Amino acid sequence: xxxxxxxxxxxxxxxxxxxxxxxxxxxxxxxxxxxxxxxxxxxxxxxxxxxxxxxxxxxxxxxxxxxxxxxxxxxxxxxxxxxxxxxxxxxxxxxxxxxxxxxxxxxxxxxxxxxxxxxxxxxxxxxxxxxxxxxxxxxxxxxxxxxxxxxxxxxxxxxxxxxxxxxxxxxxxxxxxxxxxxxxxxxxxxxxxxxxxxxxxxxxxxxxxxxxxxxxxxxxxxxxxxxxxxxxxxxxxxxxxxxxxxxxxxxxxxxxxxxxxxxxxxxxxxxxxxxxxxx
Numbered sequence: 001x002x003x004x005x006x007x008x009x010x011x012x013x014x015x016x017x018x019x020x021x022x023x024x025x026x027x028x029x030x031x032x033x034x035x036x037x038x039x040x041x042x043x044x045x046x047x048x049x050x051x052x053x054x055x056x057x058x059x060x061x062x063x064x065x066x067x068x069x070x071x072x073x074x075x076x077x078x079x080x081x082x083x084x085x086x087x088x089x090x091x092x093x094x095x096x097x098x099x100x101x102x103x104x105x106x107x108x109x110x111x112x113x114x115x116x117x118x119x120x121x122x123x124x125x126x127x128x129x130x131x132x133x134x135x136x137x138x139x140x141x142x143x144x145x146x147x148x149x150x151x152x153x154x155x156x157x158x159x160x161x162x163x164x165x166x167x168x169x170x171x172x173x174x175x176x177x178x179x180x181x182x183x184x185x186x187x188x189x190x191x192x193x194x195x196x197x198x199x200x201x202x203x204x205x206x207x208x209x210x211x212x213x214x215x216x217x218x219x220x221x222x223x224x225x226x227x228x229x230x231x232x233x234x235x236x237x238x239x240x241x242x243x244x245x246x247x248x249x250x251x252x253x254x255x256x257x258x259x260x261x262x263x264x265x266x267x268x269x270x271x272x273x274x275x276x277x278x279x
Contacts, residue, residue: 114199
């Protein structure tokens with residue numbers, strides 16, 4: 001299990017190792033700052049898979065079962081031979097007692113979603129459409145990616161979508177088997193954070209809060225009750241997109257002029273020069 005660190009092994013890997021009853025070891029970082037938790041030996045690997053089995057998706061279950069079968073077939077055929085361990089043997093007489101939990105199935109699903117978001121999720125800003133004037137605008141969103149089958153989103157993404165009450169969407173992300181669950185807007189990001197924060201790692205929690213802070217710190221460009229964002233007096237009201245909106249005819253004329261210029265159409269000539277507009 002890989003995870004990027006910042007000069008030290010990530011908190012989520014230590015939490016995962018504790019959940020695995022102390023099994024495995026954390027190594028790293030490599031040249032890219034990645035730390036890895038991994039099991040040591042075939043028996044420890046089987047024990048870790050057994051602990052995780054009920055929470056794994058079908059792709060990872062098939063992957064784990066195939067790996068175990070390949071190793072067992074190697075021993076049965078004589079292609080692989082067991083060798084004495086170089087590690088000192090240790091008996092697991094007892095583990096630290098865990099308090100009895102009464103976690104509901106819903107809480108278990110939220111904890112699973114938090115773990116998935118820690119590994120594969122991202123809270124961030126995405127560049128939006130260019131505004132009429134002023135600095136560029138960014139949208140806020142939360143997302144998670146996963147490879148599955150060609151043309152079919154991975155089952156874990158559908159599960160994640162369900163944990164968050166069906167908000168957002170699942171869409172093609174890159175390769176034919178690469179999909180992404182994505183939800184945009186402050187309400188969606190805050191909802192995901194609220195649902196997962198009790199189990200989410202501190203780095204991802206900080207990422208979500210910094211992202212929301214940056215989004216809300218953007219300068220919003222708005223007109224007022226009588227003038228548009230360019231300062232023109234509104235011409236009236238009209239239904240647009242199912243909503244009653246203020247209309248600025250001057251801005252529409254300017255937009256039409258730009259469209260005609262982009263298509264190589266000469267501008268219309270003014271019969272009344274007093275009506276000329278230049279702003």
